[in-house]
Amino acid sequence: MTRLDGARVLVTGASxxxxxxxxxxCAAAGAELVLSGRDETRLVEVATATGGTAVTADLSRPGAAAELAGLAGPVDVLVCCAGAGLAGPFGSDGAGLDALVRLNFTATVELVRSVLGTMRSSGRGHxxxxxxxxxxLPVRDEVVYGATKAAVDHFAAALRTELRGSGVGIxxxxxxxxxxxxxxxxxTPYRRTRPRLLRPEKVADAVVAAIERDLPEVVVPRWLRLAYVIRALLPRLYDRLSHRLD
Ligand SMILES: NC(=O)c1ccc[n+]([C@@H]2O[C@H](COP(=O)([O-])OP(=O)(O)OC[C@H]3O[C@@H](n4cnc5c(N)ncnc54)[C@H](OP(=O)(O)O)[C@@H]3O)[C@@H](O)[C@H]2O)c1
Known part of the structure; x- marks a missing residue:
């Protein structure tokens, strides 16, 4: 369990x-913030609104994640939000693959590696x-994007097993x-009627709950967990039903 009040929190994608x-x-909960993004104007606006420190970084650049961690200094909480999408039928979506993988996956792993040593030695952090x-859930026209997010998801779940008992959560x-x-x-616009588009504040609430209650995972909206269960237990049924979501 990590309290946000007084915690030093690094948020990527904060712009x-x-x-x-x-x-x-996090600022409303009393955290001290280090905020990262690429667009300096928007990032400084958020820094001004939260009393945080702005650090611009392009996380698709090799080495940028470790540099950002060095500039941020020791943190109690890291929230890896920076990311980008890639949409279109597989084969027509090739441009920018390396940068996408570096941003959505590699930078996340490198940032976590950079902050974890201090968290582990202090026996706390999230x-x-x-x-x-x-x-x-397999989503058509988001094949490669989905794979980068599956990688991040699995990374967090697997690392959580190594962190058990360390006082550090993920x-x-x-x-x-x-x-x-x-x-x-x-x-490419969002075309589905269901699930309806969420407000970002709803996801922020889930992030805060994950930190404060050391939750392994949070799916937003919660009812979509049912789709995971159906896919795990009844993959052929899921395959048939999923066409209705397309
Ligand atoms: N929106 C959705 O439907 C949705 C659904 C599921 C998951 N997600 C994930 O949620 C995260 C946040 O997305 P969002 O919806 O908030 O999108 P967003 O409004 O486009 O924000 C993306 C953030 O990532 C930063 N970013 C993009 N490329 C970067 C780079 N090369 N280096 C450093 N920072 C970079 C952006 O910085 P600048 O603005 O300064 O460029 C921005 O702060 C992403 O990881 C996304 O995959 C989004």
Missing amino acids: SGIGRAVALR VVVVSSVAGR SAVAPAGVDTPFFDRRG
């Missing part, structure tokens, strides 16, 4: 969407990775569609 909402929510429902928060600039940036 927009979910990361911005997480930053505002990491949250923002994965995606697309990393757990959680994965897996949202469905969230109303942020994510879709404009990837160039």
Whole structure:
């Protein structure tokens, strides 16, 4: 269990969407923030609103994650929110693959590795990775994006087994569609009627719950966990039903 009041929290992707909402929510809970993103103007706006420190970084650049961790200094909590989408039928979505994997997966692993030593030696701390429902349920036209999120998800779950008893926790928060600039940036709108687009504040609440209650994972909205269960127990039924979600 990690208290946010007085904790030093590093949030990546804090210049927009979910990361911005997480930053505002953590500041309201009394955290001291280090905020990372690429767009300096938007990042400084969030830093001003939260009393946090802004550190710009392009996390798709090799070495950037370790540099960011060095600039941030020791933190009690790390929230890895920076990420981007890639949409389109497999084969037409190839551009930017390396950068996408570096941003969505490699930078997350490197950041966690960079902050974990201090957390372990102090016997406390918490990491949250923002994965995606697309990393757990197969979603057409998000094949590669979903795979990067599945990798992050599995990384967090497996690392949690190694951290047992260390006082350090790690959680994965897996949202469905969230109303942020994510879709404009990837160039393809959100087309589903269900699940409805979530507000980023709802995901921020899930991130805070994961930190404060040391939850292994949080799916937002919660009812989608039912789809995981059906897929795990009855894969052929899931395969048939999932066409209705497409
Ligand atoms: N929106 C959804 O439906 C949804 C659903 C499930 C999971 N997610 C995940 O949630 C996370 C946040 O997404 P969002 O919806 O909040 O999208 P967003 O509003 O587009 O925010 C993305 C954030 O990531 C940062 N970022 C992007 N590329 C970066 C790079 N190369 N280096 C450093 N930072 C970079 C952006 O920084 P700048 O703005 O400064 O460039 C921004 O702060 C992502 O990991 C996404 O995969 C989103």
